[in-house]
Amino acid sequence: MGLRQSWVGSANEPGCDFPLNNLALGVFDAGHGRRCGVAIGDQIADATALEAAGLLSLGTPLLTHPSWNALMxxxxxxxxxxxxxxxxxxRAGAPAQAKVAPHLHAMQGATLHLPFTVSEFTDFYAGRHHATNVGTMFRGADNALPANWLHIPIGYNGRASSVVVSGTPVRRPWGQVKGPDDNVPRFTPSQRFDFELELGAIIAQPSNGPVSVAQANDMIFGYVLLNDWSARDIQAWEYQPLGPFQSKATATTISPWIVMRAALDPFCAAPPDRETPLLPHLADSGDDFHDIALDVTLTPQNxxxxxxxxxxxRELYYSPAQQLAHHTTSGCPMRVGDLLGSGTISGPTPDSRGSMLELSWGGQTPINVGGTPRAFLEDGDTVTFHGAAVAPDHRIGFGTCDGTILPALPNPYAS
Amino acid sequence: MGLRQSWVGSANEPGCDFPLNNLALGVFDAGHGRRCGVAIGDQIADATALEAAGLLSLGTPLLTHPSWNALMxxxxxxxxxxxxxxxxxxRAGAPAQAKVAPHLHAMQGATLHLPFTVSEFTDFYAGRHHATNVGTMFRGADNALPANWLHIPIGYNGRASSVVVSGTPVRRPWGQVKGPDDNVPRFTPSQRFDFELELGAIIAQPSNGPVSVAQANDMIFGYVLLNDWSARDIQAWEYQPLGPFQSKATATTISPWIVMRAALDPFCAAPPDRETPLLPHLADSGDDFHDIALDVTLTPQNxxxxxxxxxxxRELYYSPAQQLAHHTTSGCPMRVGDLLGSGTISGPTPDSRGSMLELSWGGQTPINVGGTPRAFLEDGDTVTFHGAAVAPDHRIGFGTCDGTILPALPNPYAS
Incomplete structure (x- = not known):
C-alpha cells in the first residue's frame, strides 16, 4: 500500500511519522484541556471536538473523556x-476539509499525556538475543537461556502506577544492593541505572479464560514504544527467587501515540525459525510479528x-499475541487497558543491543558517547527511542519515547 | 478494652466476629442492589442508606458507590x-436506634461482593517459617532462606484482575509444566493446586516517593484474609528467573469484610527478634504486628x-508497614486500593503450616482429611480461612475466606 495523500501537507512529506496511513492516537492539551487527538503530519486533529461537532460519529460518544479506553x-x-x-x-479532497481544519492544532507546543488508562502492566522477556546476552553474563554461555525460555514467553507483572508518558523526567532510585565485595547490603542510589528498548502492546478486549494465539491477536488494539527503566544493581540483589520488583518500579515510559494494529498490518512479518516446536496452545497462528525499525539515542547533559x-x-521470538495467549492460560482475566511489554529487543550484533547492560557488557566495556565512556546511565542523560515501520514512500512512525535522568534525592530516610 | 455493647443483640454474643468494636466494612446486596455495609452481629447496617438518610455525615457523600474506596x-x-x-x-442506648433499625439486613441471605476496587496487587513472602520450609524443600536446609530474605521483604507483583471475593468458585487451571521425568514440557491441568494462607493489607493513601515504615503504617486502611491460590507444578517450571506468573494468576480470594486498622489497634504485637539488624529504612518503628489467630478448614466434596x-x-517477620515501605523505595507510586498480600503465614510446627505444599511436605507426606489422604487440593474441595483477634470477652473477626475447586475445563486448545 502506498502513501495515502492528506490535505494536511506535512503528512505527505517523506520521513513524516504520521501520514494518513498511520492515524496514531494520543491525548493532548493545546491550551484548552485534555482531548483525544489523532496525529496527522505535524498537526493533531482534535477528535473529541470532531465527535462533538458531529463530524465523527461512532454510535455513542466515545471520546468525551481524555483517554482512548472507551474506543478501545x-x-x-x-x-x-x-x-x-x-x-x-x-484525505486529500475531503469534502469536510473546511469544517475539520479549525480542529487542527500544531503538535509542537501541545502537551502530550498518557493516551490511555493503564489497567495492569506485564513485562515479558521475549527477545532471544537479549535473554541470551543477559544469561551469558550471569550464568555463562552454556547456560545462557533459562530451561523454559524456548517453550513459554516468560514474563512478570509490573506496576501500572509507574507507567509515565514520554518526556516525564525519571528520578534515579534508591534501593538496597549487595555487591560481590559487600559483606552486608547497603541502601544507596542505583549506580547501574539502565533503559530497556521494548515494544508495548495494548489490550483492548477483555477475556475471562484461556484464549488462543489467534484470539489474542484480535484483542490487541495497538502498540507503543516502551522503556522499562531498570536498576541492575537493585535487580541483582532482589530478584531471587521472586523476580524483579523495585528494580523495575521507578518508571516505565511509553511513547505518547498509540499506533493502531491496523496501521501496521502491511508490515506484518513471519515468525522466527523455531528451534524446538511450540506446544499447540502457543503455536504460531500467522504472521503476527512486525517489521518495525528501532533506534536509541543517548544525549548527555549539554x-x-x-x-x-x-x-x-522482528528480533522478538514470541509475538505479542503469543505473550497474551500465555498470559491467559491460567484463566487470568485480561482487561481493557492492559499493557504488555515485549522485553528488551536486541539484535544479533553488538551495535543492535537494547540496553546499556548489554551494550557495555555488564559495565566491562563502556561505550563511547560524545567522547565520554558510558557503562550505565548518568544524571542528565536523555534516552530517546524512535520506531517506525518503513515503506518505500512513507513510514508508520511512533514518534519518540524519551526520558531524562534526574539525580537521586538526598537519602529519604536520613534522620 | 472490653466489649462495647450494641443494641444489636447478636453483636454482644461470645464468639461473634462482628461486635461493635469491629465495624468491618463490606459491599452487600440484600435484594436492592449493591450497597456499602457495616457488619454488626449477624446483621449488616446499610451505610449507603444511613448516609443518604442523613444519619451518617462525612462532609461529602462518600458511600454512594458500592465500594469503600471513596472513604479510603x-x-x-x-x-x-x-x-x-x-x-x-x-451502641446500646443509641438515641438513633429506631431510625437505624430499618436499615439493618440479615447477613445470612445477603450476597457479598468485593468490598473495594483493587488498584494493584502485590504479594510478599514475609513469613519466615514458610520461606524456610519452601527453601528447605527446594534447596536443602543449609540454603533454605534466600540470601536477601533477612534484609528485605521480597515480593512480586500479582494480578489485580484475578482478585475475587470469598465464595467465588476457583477453576483448576491449565498450564505448561515440566516434571523431573519429562523430556519436554506438557500442557495440562495443574496437579499440584494449593492454597496460601495470608493477610492482605489495603492501602488507602497514595504516595509518590519513598515512605518510612511509620508513614507506611498510616497509609494502611485495614486488613482482609487472603488466599493466594497457587499451582505449584506450573510455578516450578515458570519461575526462573522472573518469578511466579501464571501459577498465581488464576485467582486470589479475599474475605468480604475489611477489618479497619483501628479495630485491631488493641491487638498490636511487637516485632520478632531480628537475626541481623534491618537497615534504617526498614527498621521497626513500633508494634506494627498483630495478634490474629488463623485457621484453615478443608471440606472435601460431600x-x-x-x-x-x-x-x-505474629509469625510474620516483616510487618505490612515494612512491606509497604520497601515497596516505595524505588519511588514506585502507591495508589488508593492497592492490596498487599503478606505471603504465607506458617507457624513453627507441622500443624501450623499455611499451605498444602508445606503440610504434605511437597506431596511426600499427605495429610489425612476425613479419612482420605490429601497432598494437594482435589476437585470439589472447599478451603475456608478463619481469622480473629481474640480478647477475653470479644473477638475482632474477619468472617470467612473460602473457595471451592471446580474441575479443569476440557483442553481449551484442543482442535
Missing part, C-alpha cells in the same frame, strides 16, 4: 469504522544526541 | 470520624470440614 472497549468493528471516518475527514543502537521488532 | 481516599481523620459516628448509631492448620499473623 468498543471493539474491532468500531475501531475499523473510526479509521474509515478519520481517513475520510483527512551534549548532542548520539545513536547507540539500532534494531528491529 | 478521604484519609485518616474521616476514617476516625466514621468509626465514631457508626459507634454512636449502633465431606465435613476438618481443621488442617492453626497459626497466627
Amino acid at each position: 472497549a468498543a471493539g474491532p468493528t468500531i475501531w475499523a469504522d473510526f479509521r474509515v471516518q478519520m481517513t475520510d475527514l483527512l 551534549g548532542t544526541p548520539e545513536t547507540i543502537t539500532r534494531t528491529n521488532t | 481516599a478521604a484519609g485518616p481523620t474521616i476514617w476516625a470520624d466514621f468509626r465514631v459516628q457508626m459507634t454512636d448509631l449502633l 465431606g465435613t470440614p476438618e481443621t488442617i492448620t492453626r497459626t497466627n499473623t
Whole structure:
C-alpha cells in the first residue's frame, strides 16, 4: 500500500511519522484541556471536538473523556469504522476539509499525556538475543537461556502506577544492593541505572479464560514504544527467587501515540525459525510479528544526541499475541487497558543491543558517547527511542519515547 | 478494652466476629442492589442508606458507590470520624436506634461482593517459617532462606484482575509444566493446586516517593484474609528467573469484610527478634504486628470440614508497614486500593503450616482429611480461612475466606 495523500501537507512529506496511513492516537492539551487527538503530519486533529461537532460519529460518544479506553472497549468493528471516518475527514479532497481544519492544532507546543488508562502492566522477556546476552553474563554461555525460555514467553507483572508518558523526567532510585565485595547490603542510589528498548502492546478486549494465539491477536488494539527503566544493581540483589520488583518500579515510559494494529498490518512479518516446536496452545497462528525499525539515542547533559543502537521488532521470538495467549492460560482475566511489554529487543550484533547492560557488557566495556565512556546511565542523560515501520514512500512512525535522568534525592530516610 | 455493647443483640454474643468494636466494612446486596455495609452481629447496617438518610455525615457523600474506596481516599481523620459516628448509631442506648433499625439486613441471605476496587496487587513472602520450609524443600536446609530474605521483604507483583471475593468458585487451571521425568514440557491441568494462607493489607493513601515504615503504617486502611491460590507444578517450571506468573494468576480470594486498622489497634504485637539488624529504612518503628489467630478448614466434596492448620499473623517477620515501605523505595507510586498480600503465614510446627505444599511436605507426606489422604487440593474441595483477634470477652473477626475447586475445563486448545 502506498502513501495515502492528506490535505494536511506535512503528512505527505517523506520521513513524516504520521501520514494518513498511520492515524496514531494520543491525548493532548493545546491550551484548552485534555482531548483525544489523532496525529496527522505535524498537526493533531482534535477528535473529541470532531465527535462533538458531529463530524465523527461512532454510535455513542466515545471520546468525551481524555483517554482512548472507551474506543478501545468498543471493539474491532468500531475501531475499523473510526479509521474509515478519520481517513475520510483527512484525505486529500475531503469534502469536510473546511469544517475539520479549525480542529487542527500544531503538535509542537501541545502537551502530550498518557493516551490511555493503564489497567495492569506485564513485562515479558521475549527477545532471544537479549535473554541470551543477559544469561551469558550471569550464568555463562552454556547456560545462557533459562530451561523454559524456548517453550513459554516468560514474563512478570509490573506496576501500572509507574507507567509515565514520554518526556516525564525519571528520578534515579534508591534501593538496597549487595555487591560481590559487600559483606552486608547497603541502601544507596542505583549506580547501574539502565533503559530497556521494548515494544508495548495494548489490550483492548477483555477475556475471562484461556484464549488462543489467534484470539489474542484480535484483542490487541495497538502498540507503543516502551522503556522499562531498570536498576541492575537493585535487580541483582532482589530478584531471587521472586523476580524483579523495585528494580523495575521507578518508571516505565511509553511513547505518547498509540499506533493502531491496523496501521501496521502491511508490515506484518513471519515468525522466527523455531528451534524446538511450540506446544499447540502457543503455536504460531500467522504472521503476527512486525517489521518495525528501532533506534536509541543517548544525549548527555549539554551534549548532542548520539545513536547507540539500532534494531528491529522482528528480533522478538514470541509475538505479542503469543505473550497474551500465555498470559491467559491460567484463566487470568485480561482487561481493557492492559499493557504488555515485549522485553528488551536486541539484535544479533553488538551495535543492535537494547540496553546499556548489554551494550557495555555488564559495565566491562563502556561505550563511547560524545567522547565520554558510558557503562550505565548518568544524571542528565536523555534516552530517546524512535520506531517506525518503513515503506518505500512513507513510514508508520511512533514518534519518540524519551526520558531524562534526574539525580537521586538526598537519602529519604536520613534522620 | 472490653466489649462495647450494641443494641444489636447478636453483636454482644461470645464468639461473634462482628461486635461493635469491629465495624468491618463490606459491599452487600440484600435484594436492592449493591450497597456499602457495616457488619454488626449477624446483621449488616446499610451505610449507603444511613448516609443518604442523613444519619451518617462525612462532609461529602462518600458511600454512594458500592465500594469503600471513596472513604479510603478521604484519609485518616474521616476514617476516625466514621468509626465514631457508626459507634454512636449502633451502641446500646443509641438515641438513633429506631431510625437505624430499618436499615439493618440479615447477613445470612445477603450476597457479598468485593468490598473495594483493587488498584494493584502485590504479594510478599514475609513469613519466615514458610520461606524456610519452601527453601528447605527446594534447596536443602543449609540454603533454605534466600540470601536477601533477612534484609528485605521480597515480593512480586500479582494480578489485580484475578482478585475475587470469598465464595467465588476457583477453576483448576491449565498450564505448561515440566516434571523431573519429562523430556519436554506438557500442557495440562495443574496437579499440584494449593492454597496460601495470608493477610492482605489495603492501602488507602497514595504516595509518590519513598515512605518510612511509620508513614507506611498510616497509609494502611485495614486488613482482609487472603488466599493466594497457587499451582505449584506450573510455578516450578515458570519461575526462573522472573518469578511466579501464571501459577498465581488464576485467582486470589479475599474475605468480604475489611477489618479497619483501628479495630485491631488493641491487638498490636511487637516485632520478632531480628537475626541481623534491618537497615534504617526498614527498621521497626513500633508494634506494627498483630495478634490474629488463623485457621484453615478443608471440606472435601460431600465431606465435613476438618481443621488442617492453626497459626497466627505474629509469625510474620516483616510487618505490612515494612512491606509497604520497601515497596516505595524505588519511588514506585502507591495508589488508593492497592492490596498487599503478606505471603504465607506458617507457624513453627507441622500443624501450623499455611499451605498444602508445606503440610504434605511437597506431596511426600499427605495429610489425612476425613479419612482420605490429601497432598494437594482435589476437585470439589472447599478451603475456608478463619481469622480473629481474640480478647477475653470479644473477638475482632474477619468472617470467612473460602473457595471451592471446580474441575479443569476440557483442553481449551484442543482442535
